[in-house]
Amino acid sequence: MELLKQLCDAPGVSGHEDAVREILIKAVGSYAESVHVDSLGNLFMTKGKGKKGPHLMFTAHTDEVGLMVERIDDEGFIKFMTLGGIDPRVLPAKRVRIGKDAICGVIGIKPFHLSDKEERKEVTPLSDLRVDIGASSRSETERFVDVGDPIWFDTLFEQQGDILKAKAFDDRAGCYMMAELIKHEFRFPATFVWSVQEEMGLRGGRIAAARVRPDIMIVLEGTGACDLPTDADVARRPFLGKGPVITILDRTVVANQRLVELLCQTAERDGIPWQFKRPLVGGTDAGAAVRVKALGAAVVAIPARYIHTPVALAHLKDIINTIELVKAAAERLREVKL
Amino acid sequence: MNRELLFDLLQIPSPSGHEERMKAFLVKYLDVHGIKAQDLGPAGLSWGLGEGDKLAFFSVHIDQVAFVADRIDDEGYIYLKMPGIDPRIAPSQELTVRGKRELVGVVGMRPPHFLSEEEQKAPIPSEKLYVDVGLPGEEVKRLVPVGTVCTWRLEPLALLGSRVTGVGLDNKAGVFLALLVTEALGSKKLPGRIRFFASTQEEGVMFGAGFAGRSAYKSGESVLFAVVVDTTFGTDHEVKDSAFPLGKGSTLGVGPILSKSHLAIMRSIASELSIPYSLEPLTSFTGTEADVLSISGKGIPTILLSIPLRNMHSPVEIVDLDDVESSLKLLSAALQREDLWSS
Amino acid sequence: MNKEVLQELCRVFGPTGRESRVAEIVKTHLEGTNLEVTADVLGNVIARKGDGPYPVFCTHLDQPGWVVEHRDKKGFLHLKSVPADEKLGEGWAVDEGGNRYRVFKESDGKSWRAESLVEGEGEMGTFLVPKAEFEASKGAYFATALADRVGAALLLDIAGKANKGNQAVSLVCYTGRHLKFTGLTAALEDLDIERLYLIEALPCDEGNEGYSLGEGPVILLRTQHSVAPSLWVDEVAKIASDIGIKLQKGLVSDGESAADTLARTGIQAITLGMGVRYSGSRIERVEGSDCEALSKLLQGLAKGKVRS
Known part of the structure; x- marks a missing residue:
């Protein structure tokens, strides 16, 4: 949790993501085969060069509102x-x-x-x-x-049992999950991209995709939980603590149907709770990437209440489950034809 | 300063998507100065200075806003579309209707005698605005196909001191500056190559800039940085916020999408040489070609310099030539400096 | 244009994000031609013949529809429409499995709801489209998703004709038009484009569009944000007049178009199409004569030699 705390507490308003990048390089740079920072500040780490494809790109954005x-x-x-x-x-x-x-x-x-x-x-x-x-x-x-x-x-990270309080879970939670994922040995060549300026219109993800040109892109996000008080009988998902949130389509992209199925089936198989994100809400770097290159995109997020405000709440188990789900699903990538 | 050149530019109509005459003028002008420009078709023109492995872009858009004939009624009145223009400024303007033949037209309106009090209070909605060329309907229909552009008929004019007014100063002031920079650097040793773009269709889709960025990416060229020169809002009696004074230097954009390190170098050069400038804070969209260039291909760190201009997108735009002069000094000094090319 | 092919295309399930059945039909019909056909991971279908640069003809596969967002306690399904402002109208809808739904608007006039006719059907994330209708009468077509599918039918026409000649050409059917043109730019990424023609049915409902139904194909001089290069427009006009087709010229400004999206990335396109009445509604109308004339014009353009 120390790394998540550091990431959430670090300043990283769009265009000023340097502190977050430095923390990540220090924390997990040693797991990568190569570390590269592009001219806009996107951080790239690669692993598994020379392994048989598909080429997998994980993305989380470092900037916050x-x-x-x-x-x-x-x-x-x-x-x-x-x-x-x-x-x-x-x-x-x-x-x-x-x-x-x-x-x-x-x-x-x-x-x-x-x-x-x-x-x-x-x-x-x-x-x-x-x-x-x-x-x-x-x-x-x-x-x-x-x-x-x-x-x-000026918000500080605090933990209260499984409940986490901080600013910028969107998307330091994703940054943290990727830092855990890079420690894992995948069966494919993988590029980990901590992108910049996502909140400015998915800018960093666009140029990252142009550089990496992956076959598959998995975006790790902190998305808004909607289990908030209401008397109306309306959609309240995603719920805090009820597992990884999987996107079907949002305002910028249709997630690859086969990847969505793979994620859902893997979660069911492994007994990991999961939930769908409400359709047509929000957008991620995947939306920018598919406009640069035809690639299979999936978005997996942790739910966090009150994102885009000074203070948000997240659930520790959602973070752990999301990491587990992505690892397990990635193992099975060759089973699906995109 | 070569005011005549600016006045020449201001007399060339260059509506978005119809920039051919401006392109032809630039080709000829550059040729006289020993520079061969490359025709990019509908995307504009480019020309180069310097040599070496390092490559930088310098982009100015050459298009200007204009009215477009949308529909001609049986009596020959021409109704307009006005992308990016406030319909309130249209009444009683003189226009050149650039159809099969150039026609003089006026934007007509009913005189107060024929209007109710209510009607007199409200601005005329854009769908009711029309151009009258005084010819019979059939002749107008023959001479003015749908899509014909109509431009303001106003000659450029010197105001007091160093200020000038003219049609399309957005972005002909920028084009003027780009030509001055080209001349100033022509005989100088540069740390790398500068590719200038005179780009089209900025008003609307920024097509020329998109093309420039895409072509570099497609050919595998890596672009070290890009300079975008455009105009920004000048302060006046009414506009104070998000606007900058005339005559106190151009603005350098600061914000998440623009390069911090290049900005820092530009600022230090400006203070070294005592060149005035303002900082222009900009969020996700600057409304300039910087938006497109900075994320084209693998990303290009971008510097945005804007000349303050009053009454933007109207026929009475005003700039202060002192701002062009100081920008010329700043840009030509900066582009010769190794540090700008090595950050 | 082949009426049976158009009918097949209009009847098939293919909302934004679930276009694979439409793509299959297009691919099947392309199989008999000498074009090399590929499909990418976004579901775009790209057919090519010969070496570039070649003329590229481009249209989309998807149609407007809904996605189930929530099942409320009374069992009603809450829907979201794609695109959000579509005039899809109340009535029958179907999902990919052919299950039927009664779709209606909530009393607020904004929120879409549905009742499933099959107990338990309509899970979160189910895609729905209006139940298909198709009629050919009075020399016109009346159909569901007509404006969306007439482009693909025209491309298949070109493909059939291209079979005979040996000119280089490329045909592209992209996905996600109604979700900000999701597949468009990636579909064109690897093509060596000489001229790019976007085939679109153009709304013709108000009577003041500057072009009319039944008066021939339309070329757009200007879309919401971008201008078609006049040289290219003149080329098309020249070919149209050479083969005796009356070409209407139009301007549109109702929202971002495919041409605008492409221009932003530095690709210039010409939009060609025909008028469509009742556009965006359940049953749209296009004129057979407009389709035939446009088909002839596109074949003329496919023959190339347009370079000036």
């Missing part, structure tokens, strides 16, 4: 933009960190006493929110903060 400094006010407050999909309702009264020195700051909110009833019915628009680092002038802020600096949520 966050904020970026847009400009600095005359009074030293920081106006910001969102990087990736963030609901502005989760932002007021949160702690954040900024830039290369990880300066502390808070996103302020007008005191309850000073806001009237009508005002409290409105969502504070993003353009009215500011980060306060305690500076009293523009020049003071400018000593520590530059336009374009990343801002991330």
Whole structure:
């Protein structure tokens, strides 16, 4: 769990994934036959060169949603933009960190006493929110903060039995699972790609697929769990703690039908709980990859409640089960004709 | 600075998908300067400077927004599509209708005498806007096929000081800068090869940039970095946010999709040479060719430089030539520097 | 164009993501020709003859449909449609096994629901399509998924004719048109393209499209975001006039097209098609005369010599 904690706590807003990459290289670089970082920051590790195909590519993205400094006010407050999909309702009264020195700051909110009833019915628009680092002038802020600096949520990883609390399970959980998978000996040549800028429109995955040109791609994700309170009789899956989440189709790609069947059957065989992801929700690097090369894509995720917010919950058993399922299914890849 | 060159560029219509005349002008202009441009067909033009193994791209789009004839009614009124243009600026504009013959047209509207008070308050919806060329319906139908582009008829004009206004300054200011950079570097020793792209159909799909990136990938060339030159929003009495002052230098884009290391080098060169610039924060989509080039092939680290421009996508765009001048200094210095080519 | 082939194509189950049965029909009909046929892992079918660069004719395999998302406590199935805004209409639907479902809209007018006629059928992830209808009357075709399948029928026409000549040509049927053109770019990746023609049925419902039903094939000068190169448009117009076909010119701007998607990746295409009425609904209409004229035009283009 120490590695997962490190990964979740590390800053890695899109475009600033360096810290996550360094942790991964240090933790598992020694298991790889080759380690390579491309010009955008995608991290590639390979294993099983020379083995008989198919060539397998595992992908997890290193970036997380966050904020970026847009400009600095005359009074030293920081106006910001969102990087990736963030609901502005989760932002007021949160702690954040900024830039290369990880300066502390808070996103302020007008005191309850000073806001009237009508005002409290409105969502504070993003353009009215500011980060306060305690500076009293523009020049003071400018000593520590530059336009374009990343801002991330100041949330720490904690474990409470099987329940894990952290920011960025989407997709540090996937990064972690891949770090475990690279220790495994697969029967195929495999390339492990920790990609960048997924939250910016699946950018890293696109160029990774163009470089690696694999036959099969397995994306490891942290996806939104939906077992949240509701009175309506609607789909509530995926559920936290009920196993790996398998994609049939999302908004960008149709998962390879044979790979989906292989994953489901392997889970049944091995007694691993599993669940389908709701169709047509979200998108992953697989969507970008199939547009570069015809490849068989599958997406396996852990469910996490409250992704894309400052703090999310995940279940330890889902992580363990997902790793086991992917290992077991990969063993059987030659049994299927894609 | 060679203002005449900019004014020449501004007088060449270059609507998206119909950039032939601009291409022809550039081929001729470059030829005079001893540079052979390569015709990329519908994707634009390219030309090269320098030699060696290292390769960098420098891309400017040469297209501009324009109206398109969508339908001609029996009386000869031409109805328009207006991709990327605010329909509120259309009424009472003079247009050149570029059909089988060039026609002068005006965007007509009913005078207030024939309108109710309600009608006078609301902008005219785009489907009701039409061009009147004053000819009978049959003749218009013969001369103006569906798809004919219509461009604004306004000559470029010098305003006070170093500011100019003209049609299509987005991105002819950028094309102008690319030509100045080409001339400035022509006689210099460069750390590698620069391939310039005068690209087409940026407004819409960024086709030219997509083609450039794809062609490099297909031929197995590795591109060390790309420079994209475009325009960005200039501040005025109304526009303050996400906009940048005219005359205080161009902007350098900063954001997740742009190269951090190349930006850092550009910034240090700018401060070394005391060249003014602003930082332009941009999130996932910059709305420029950087979006496409940075993820073409195996990925190209990209630098985005934008010239502030007022009234974008209207016939009264304005830029400050001081910004072109300072960008010229910055780019020609940077492209000669080893550190930009080795990061 | 062969009516039996069109009928076969319109009747087969093939929603976005489950196109394999449509692909099988296309492959079977291509078998009798001298084109070399391959299929990739995304389900795209690619046929080739001769060395490039060759003209490429490209259309899609999939049709709009639904996917089961949830079974509620009363036993109703909650569906999601692909694409989301399709005017599929209430009525019968079928799954891959031929089981029938009564599909309806929830009272909110947005959410799709269904009742399975077979107890227990309709698990999460089941794909459904509208039950197929096909009629030929008044010189027109009325059918389910007609706009989607008429392109493949036209390609098979070209394939039949290409058999006789020795010109190089490539035919592509791609998957996932209704899910952001999933298979399109990868399908074209290894082809040596001289000219790329996208075959699409073009909505002709409002009366102000600039082209009409029954007035001949349509060439698009402009799609939502991209412009067809005028030189290439002129080439097609020249060939059309040489073989005596009236060509309509159109502009469309109702959402991202295949040509737009390709242009973004640096590939330029020409969109050719014919008008379709009741587009996106359960029973669409195209004119037989438009299909015949388009088929002739495509054969003319396949013969090559368009290079100017």
